[in-house]
Amino acid sequence: MQALMALAKIIVVGAALALLPGPARAQQAVRIGLGAPTLSFLPIWSARALDTFKTQGLTANVVALPGGDPSALAALDAGDIDLAAVGPDSMLRAAAKGQPFEIVYSLMSKVTLQLVVSPALLERTGVKASDPLDKRLAAIKGTLVGATALAGAQEIAARWLAAKGGLDPKNDLKVAQVGNPTAIQAALEAKRIDAFVLSPPEGYLAEKAGSGTVLVSLGDDFPLLANQPYLVLAAKKPISAATADLITRTAKALQDASAAAVGKPDDTAAAIQKQFFAKADPQAIAVALKAMSSGVAEGGKIDVESMQNALTFAREVGTNFGKDFDAKASENDLWTNRFVDAAKGK
Numbered sequence: 001m002q003a004l005m006a007l008a009k010i011i012v013v014g015a016a017l018a019l020l021p022g023p024a025r026a027q028q029a030v031r032i033g034l035g036a037p038t039l040s041f042l043p044i045w046s047a048r049a050l051d052t053f054k055t056q057g058l059t060a061n062v063v064a065l066p067g068g069d070p071s072a073l074a075a076l077d078a079g080d081i082d083l084a085a086v087g088p089d090s091m092l093r094a095a096a097k098g099q100p101f102e103i104v105y106s107l108m109s110k111v112t113l114q115l116v117v118s119p120a121l122l123e124r125t126g127v128k129a130s131d132p133l134d135k136r137l138a139a140i141k142g143t144l145v146g147a148t149a150l151a152g153a154q155e156i157a158a159r160w161l162a163a164k165g166g167l168d169p170k171n172d173l174k175v176a177q178v179g180n181p182t183a184i185q186a187a188l189e190a191k192r193i194d195a196f197v198l199s200p201p202e203g204y205l206a207e208k209a210g211s212g213t214v215l216v217s218l219g220d221d222f223p224l225l226a227n228q229p230y231l232v233l234a235a236k237k238p239i240s241a242a243t244a245d246l247i248t249r250t251a252k253a254l255q256d257a258s259a260a261a262v263g264k265p266d267d268t269a270a271a272i273q274k275q276f277f278a279k280a281d282p283q284a285i286a287v288a289l290k291a292m293s294s295g296v297a298e299g300g301k302i303d304v305e306s307m308q309n310a311l312t313f314a315r316e317v318g319t320n321f322g323k324d325f326d327a328k329a330s331e332n333d334l335w336t337n338r339f340v341d342a343a344k345g346k
Contacts, residue, residue, distance in 0.1 A: 137165025200288035
C-alpha cells in the first residue's frame with residue numbers, strides 16, 4: 001500500500017512538473033557566437049538584458065569571438081556554437097564556397113552606419129545636416145576618413161557614399177587606419193581626421209562632445225539600405241528537428257525583446273546599459289537604440305525584396321562572393337523565414 005501511495009505521489013509530481021511553464025523546467029543552453037560585440041546586434045543585447053530567453057526555456061551563452069565573422073562561422077561549422085551572429089557578406093562568401101550555412105533570422109534589417117563629419121568640414125563647405133542629400137554627399141570631397149581597418153566595412157561605405165554623391169570614390173577621399181571607435185573619436189576631436197563612418201552611438205557621442213555632426217544616416221537616407229538583412233543569425237545545415245526547435249525558441253526570445261525595444265525603448269536601453277555597458281553614457285545607449293529600432297521592428301523576417309537589396313548593395317560596393325546569388329531562388333536554402341514564422345505563432 002505504501003509503495004502504491006509513493007508511486008501515486010511520483011505520478012502527481014511528474015504531472016505537475018509537466019504543466020509548469022518553461023522557466024520552471026531545466027533551461028537549455030543556446031550557444032551564439034558574435035562576429036563583433038557591437039550594439040547593432042540589438043535583439044541579442046535586448047533579449048539578454050530583459051531575460052526573454054528564460055521564458056523560452058533557454059539560457060543564452062553569447063561570446064564575441066576573436067577574429068570576427070570568419071571565426072564565428074568556423075565555430076559554427078565545427079559545432080562549437082549553435083548560431084553565428086554575423087554580417088551577411090561573410091556568410092554568403094562561405095556559402096559560395098560550399099559551406100552549408102543558412103540565414104535563419106535578420107538581427108538588424110537596416111544599415112546602421114552613420115557618416116559623422118567635423119565642424120571644420122561643415123564650416124569649410126557651408127553644408128548643413130538639413131541640406132538635400134546630394135549636397136551633403138558632395139561636401140565630403142577631399143576628406144580624410146578615419147577607420148578601424150583599411151578595406152573594411154567603414155571604408156567601403158565611405159567610398160560608396162562618395163560615388164553616390166557623384167565623386168570619384170577612389171581619388172576624392174582618403175581613408176586612414178586609426179583604430180577602435182574611441183581612437184577614432186579622439187582623432188576627430190584632435191582634427192587629425194575630417195570624418196568617420198560608424199554605427200550609433202558614436203554619432204551621438206561626437207555631437208555631445210562638439211567634435212562632430214551626423215551628416216548622413218545610411219539606413220535612413222537610402223531606401224536600398226533601409227530594408228535589408230544587415231546582421232543575421234546563421235545556422236548550419238542540415239537542421240535537425242531538435243535544432244529547429246532550439247532556433248524557433250531563440251527567434252521567439254529575440255522577437256519579444258525586439259518588441260520591447262520598439263515599444264519601450266527607454267526601459268530596454270536602461271536594462272542594456274545597466275547590465276552590459278555600465279560605464280557608458282545611459283543617454284547614448286537610449287539614442288542608439290531609438291536610431292536602430294526600425295531595424296528590428298519586423299521580428300527577424302526577410303523577404304525577397306530585402307534579400308535582393310542586400311545583394312544589390314554588395315554588388316554596388318564591389319563585393320565578389322565568387323558566385324552569383326538569386327534572392328528568390330535561394331529562399332529556403334540560403335535564407336529562410338521558417339523559424340521566424342514558427343516563432344510568431346508561439
